[in-house]
Every structure is written in C-alpha cells, then in structure tokens.
Amino acid sequence: MLLFLTTYGSYLHTSDGLITVEIGKDKAVKQISPKKVESIFISTGAALSTDLIQLCYDNNIDIVFMDKYGNPTSRVWHSKLGSTALIRKKQIEASVGETGAKYAKLFISRKFENQKEWMERLIKTRPHHAAIIGKMIETLADARKKLDETAGAIEDIRETLLGIEGSAGRAYFRTISALLPDAFQFEERSRNPAKDEFNAILNYMYGILYGVVEKACILAGIDPFVGIMHTDNYNKKSFVFDAMEMVRIYADESAVYLFSNRKLGKTQFQTIENGVLIGDEAKKIVIEHFISFLDESIRYRGRNISRRHTVLLELRHLANEWLEGEAKIIDKIDIEEL
Structure with missing residues (x-):
C-alpha cells in the first residue's frame, strides 16, 4: 500500500516495530505494519523520527515529500540502485x-x-x-x-x-x-x-x-x-x-x-x-x-x-x-x- 500523510501537524514514528502515525492536532493514533507499506507520501507540515527512517530503510520503504501541487520534491530511501x-x-x-x-x-x-x-x-x-x-x-x-x-x-x-x-x-x-x-x-x-x-x-x-x-x-x-x-x-x-x-x-x-x-x-x-x-x-x-x-x-x-x-x-x-x-x-x- 501507499501511505499518504496530508494532515498538518502529524507525527510519524515507530512503536513496537510498527509505523505509528499521530494525526493532526488531535493526535489520533494509527499503526501499520511496515510489511504492508511500499511508500510514504508526505504533502504537508509533518515531523518524523530517525527511528522511523531506519525502519523504512530496513523494509525498503521510500519516503516521498510533495509540494502543494502534488509534485514530488525529494525522496528518502536507500542509496542502492536496482539490479546491474x-x-x-x-x-x-x-x-x-x-x-x-x-x-x-x-x-x-x-x-x-x-x-x-x-x-x-x-x-x-x-x-x-x-x-x-x-x-x-x-x-x-x-x-x-x-x-x-x-x-x-x-x-x-x-x-x-x-x-x-x-x-x-x-x-x-x-x-x-x-x-x-x-x-x-x-x-x-x-x-x-x-x-x-x-x-x-x-x-x-x-x-x-x-x-x-x-x-x-x-x-x-x-x-x-x-x-x-x-x-x-x-x-x-x-x-x-x-x-x-x-x-x-x-x-x-x-x-x-x-x-x-x-x-x-x-x-x-x-x-x-x-x-x-x-x-x-x-x-x-x-x-x-x-x-x-x-x-x-x-x-x-x-x-x-x-x-x-x-x-x-x-x-x-x-x-x-x-x-x-x-x-x-x-x-x-x-x-x-x-
């Protein structure tokens, strides 16, 4: 699945080996197994922990940052190119x-x-x-x-x-x-x-x-x-x-x-x-x-x-x-x- 974060003020981190999202000001919590996620897209003001980045690295999940028009501006991922x-x-x-x-x-x-x-x-x-x-x-x-x-x-x-x-x-x-x-x-x-x-x-x-x-x-x-x-x-x-x-x-x-x-x-x-x-x-x-x-x-x-x-x-x-x-x-x- 692709995980999208569009709510301002959200926070991504890890808990018990799961991707944990605290959504917006209310901080409603959602947890997802990294095995179910291919990519994370972030299109608004959000914070994420270094532990979350490491978890994504370990599970081959890329984190994509998007501007207000939906254009990808940067990507956090491992540095290895695929194949030969x-x-x-x-x-x-x-x-x-x-x-x-x-x-x-x-x-x-x-x-x-x-x-x-x-x-x-x-x-x-x-x-x-x-x-x-x-x-x-x-x-x-x-x-x-x-x-x-x-x-x-x-x-x-x-x-x-x-x-x-x-x-x-x-x-x-x-x-x-x-x-x-x-x-x-x-x-x-x-x-x-x-x-x-x-x-x-x-x-x-x-x-x-x-x-x-x-x-x-x-x-x-x-x-x-x-x-x-x-x-x-x-x-x-x-x-x-x-x-x-x-x-x-x-x-x-x-x-x-x-x-x-x-x-x-x-x-x-x-x-x-x-x-x-x-x-x-x-x-x-x-x-x-x-x-x-x-x-x-x-x-x-x-x-x-x-x-x-x-x-x-x-x-x-x-x-x-x-x-x-x-x-x-x-x-x-x-x-x-x-």
Whole structure:
C-alpha cells in the first residue's frame, strides 16, 4: 500500500516495530505494519523520527515529500540502485540514434493506444457524446499513423514526435473537457498553479504517478536521468517523464470519474492569484479514490497485477530487451509480491 500523510501537524514514528502515525492536532493514533507499506507520501507540515527512517530503510520503504501541487520534491530511501549497472550502460546506448527513435515512438504509441481504448469504452457509456468521442478516436488513429511514418534518428525527429504528441494531446483534452459537467470544463492544460479545478486534480494525480514511476525505474535498474524522448537537462529525471506516458491514462480516467460523478465541488478548492489549489478535503477524496484505483488488480500481459505495478513490469521487460544476449536476471523478482 501507499501511505499518504496530508494532515498538518502529524507525527510519524515507530512503536513496537510498527509505523505509528499521530494525526493532526488531535493526535489520533494509527499503526501499520511496515510489511504492508511500499511508500510514504508526505504533502504537508509533518515531523518524523530517525527511528522511523531506519525502519523504512530496513523494509525498503521510500519516503516521498510533495509540494502543494502534488509534485514530488525529494525522496528518502536507500542509496542502492536496482539490479546491474549493465542495464544503465545499455540504456545510454539505446537512447540515441534510430534505436532512441524506436523507444520514443514506443512510449508515445502506448499513450495513444491507452487513450484510444478508453475512448472506445466511453463511447459505449456516453452515447450523447458519441460524435465528439468518435472524432477523438479518429484523431488518435491519424496521430498513430503519422507516428509510424516518421523515421530517422531521435536527434533528428524528436521535435516532430513531440509535435505529433502535442497536437493529439490538445484535441484529447478538449474532448475530456466536453465530457465534464459544465461548471468544471476548462480551456487548456495548465500547471503550477493550475488555472481550474480539473487541472489541479490531474496535476496532483500525475505527481503521485511520478513518484510511483521513479521508484519503478530504480527497482528495474533504469537510470531516471537518462531520457530518450525527453531531453536530458541538469537534474531533470527525463526518463521518468518518458515512462510516465505509459500510465498517465490512470490519472486521466480517475480525474474524469471524480468530476463526472460529482465527488468534488467548487467549495473544495481554493482560489489563488493566477490559479486554483486543492483543499484538504478534496485531497483526501482524490488520494482515497486514486490509490484504490491503482491498487486494483487487472489482467495485464497474461498475469494478474495491480495497475500501480504495470509500469514496473513494462520497465523490467524493457531492461531485459536492453540486456539481449546477456544473463536475464530481472524476472526472478515477483512483481505481485512487491
């Protein structure tokens, strides 16, 4: 499970070998076995003991700190990278030339496929939106065709690929806006701060996914900083953004569900200069729903696995592909038991 701490003034420590949380000013106590926790996310003013950090270290639990927008800002974890350094050497080789283009197109096409599959499901449950959803399905098919027709080294076609992705993305979010209740429709994607309630929620969910994907990269032995589609800037974890493309759909679906089913209202958001912030009540609703959605088991690549672990499975397959001809050690770890 993922443990989230969103109540100001909370305190994390250990007692009898358990993760112990004293919640807020009232100090209501909750205890959890470290064997049940994969990661701890802290998004507000909280204190934690060094004993708690040691317990997390001993049980391979990372502690992720998030800003008010949901973006991970730092992580406390052990200093060991997953698996063999050979994977990271092969990753650098795979990040350039026509091989780099192959993988960049893979990430984008996976994103398009996920969006298309979701739209095909939506058109069955929202017949009154059939026209706009049908048009979006056609747009995604056209974008995929352009993607397949684009050839060359990643250094030469990166901007073209990003242009194809960006054009389809703008149409995609216009479609999503049209599916929302009138009060929550939006003009365009916006970030930090979001200009509307939907984008505020989506950004927060993307922040949670970012933390999950970064950890998956490390567990798979992949360097988060060596990007393929996204360029390598100083201290930018470019590959995390690459891998995110394969799982953004989970946040998209969850955000639309919450607004379409009126689980969130205007009063649960705070208006600030140039944007909108999520209130504490809304954060709790988002976290409860999204984590439950990520933890739900689905059939994926012929096995039962939680949505949250699908990216780890994909990255391990990717690492094995890079290790072609080498000893394949990745699949010895059972993802379903992580």
